[in-house]
Amino acid sequence: MNTLATFTALLLVGLASTKPTTNNDTLHIIEDLFPEVFVIYTGEKDITKIVVPLNSINFDDTEDVEVISNDENIYIFFIEEGKGLFVMKNKQVTKLLENGNDISASSDQSKEVYFAASDGIYRFNEQEKKAEKYGTVTDNTIAIAAVSINGTNDYYILTAENVVYKVTDDGTRKEEITNVKDAQQIVLDSAENLYFVDNKKDVYVRLAEDGTVKSIKGLPAHPSDVQLLRPPFVVEEAVPVIAGKNTYLAYANGTSEFADIILDTKPSAISLDTTLILFAGHNNKIYEYNLLAIVLTEITKEDLSVDLTEVKSFFSDQISYIQSIATRSKSSFRA
Ligand SMILES: *[C@@H]1O[C@H](CO)[C@@H](O)[C@H](O)[C@H]1NC(C)=O
Ligand SMILES: *[C@@H]1O[C@H](CO)[C@@H](O)[C@H](O)[C@H]1NC(C)=O
Numbered sequence: 001m002n003t004l005a006t007f008t009a010l011l012l013v014g015l016a017s018t019k020p021t022t023n024n025d026t027l028h029i030i031e032d033l034f035p036e037v038f039v040i041y042t043g044e045k046d047i048t049k050i051v052v053p054l055n056s057i058n059f060d061d062t063e064d065v066e067v068i069s070n071d072e073n074i075y076i077f078f079i080e081e082g083k084g085l086f087v088m089k090n091k092q093v094t095k096l097l098e099n100g101n102d103i104s105a106s107s108d109q110s111k112e113v114y115f116a117a118s119d120g121i122y123r124f125n126e127q128e129k130k131a132e133k134y135g136t137v138t139d140n141t142i143a144i145a146a147v148s149i150n151g152t153n154d155y156y157i158l159t160a161e162n163v164v165y166k167v168t169d170d171g172t173r174k175e176e177i178t179n180v181k182d183a184q185q186i187v188l189d190s191a192e193n194l195y196f197v198d199n200k201k202d203v204y205v206r207l208a209e210d211g212t213v214k215s216i217k218g219l220p221a222h223p224s225d226v227q228l229l230r231p232p233f234v235v236e237e238a239v240p241v242i243a244g245k246n247t248y249l250a251y252a253n254g255t256s257e258f259a260d261i262i263l264d265t266k267p268s269a270i271s272l273d274t275t276l277i278l279f280a281g282h283n284n285k286i287y288e289y290n291l292l293a294i295v296l297t298e299i300t301k302e303d304l305s306v307d308l309t310e311v312k313s314f315f316s317d318q319i320s321y322i323q324s325i326a327t328r329s330k331s332s333f334r335a
């Protein structure tokens with residue numbers, strides 16, 4: 001299998017496509033998929049988290065999603081292991097926190113970006129380009145997931161004691177979610193269903209509607225490791241799951257589906273937030289994959305030293321779908 005197809009396929013074949021695809025090739029992510037030409041940041045340690053907020057800090061809701069295919073002026077937040085939590089904009093990198101563990105932003109009209117840290121929650125101050133302590137939570141917090149509905153500043157946190165709380169009232173009120181037990185990771189879908197992995201590496205969903213918890217069926221038993229990803233915004237009531245080398249979509253109804261992607265080379269971080277631009281951490285670097293450019297292609301074989309002919313033919317039946325994503329506004333996806 002060719003190179004770039006695998007990454008773009010993460011979006012189209014596996015994760016973002018809301019319709020069944022006719023192309024059922026299994027795709028392998030391999031080292032060749034990480035050409036130097038896509039590098040936007042080079043660090044010294046593993047990149048463990050990349051978050052591109054899909055709210056008004058980056059994208060005006062009245063704009064077409066097309067603007068998302070242009071990465072100029074967008075804020076990219078990331079964590080470099082042992083180095084800290086950083087923000088990059090216009091190629092300029094600023095360190096925000098020494099002790100940051102996670103990053104989350106709601107996908108609404110707000111401009112809020114939150115950080116989970118070893119001493120509680122911080123919020124991004126855009127004017128001063130710094131992280132400020134937010135609310136009254138002081139727990140050692142290893143994960144945070146901001147709620148994107150109803151225009152609140154609510155979010156879920158996961159503490160180092162593996163307890164999940166919902167935090168409301170501008171960070172001042174904390175309520176334990178008692179039926180989420182031994183959580184190691186948490187991720188929200190667009191409907192505020194909370195997916196989590198427990199200490200046996202099993203995946204569950206806690207439904208927004210009535211708070212019931214159910215296990216996700218169809219995932220491999222006893223995988224070497226399990227990772228939940230934040231979903232691209234075109235995906236509703238589902239989140240991507242990586243179990244071992246295999247990728248799945250886990251649905252809020254408790255089912256799951258193999259996403260036809262095998263990660264022979266596993267990125268240290270993946271961001272699908274914007275759907276049309278993928279970001280991946282690998283080899284202590286951040287790589288950016290502009291889907292529209294790859295498929296509609298201004299990129300040539302000479303630029304990449306890889307042949308895109310196969311990639312383009314692989315996606316030839318998907319081009320109109322990609323273009324339809326690019327020209328629909330964000331709000332039309334939320335309707
Ligand atoms: C999908 O896979 C099945 C079974 O491997 C094969 O028979 C079929 O031709 C494939 N379809 C396409 C469109 O590749
Ligand atoms: C959002 O607001 C609507 C209308 O007030 C309410 O019915 C719904 O329960 C709220 N959803 C959540 C998750 O709070």
Ligand SMILES: *[C@@H]1O[C@H](CO)[C@@H](O)[C@H](O)[C@H]1NC(C)=O
Nearest residue numbers: 237238251252253254255256
């Ligand atoms: C669960 O949801 C997915 C996505 O909406 C759907 O394809 C699937 O048929 C559903 N399964 C059941 C058992 O309802």
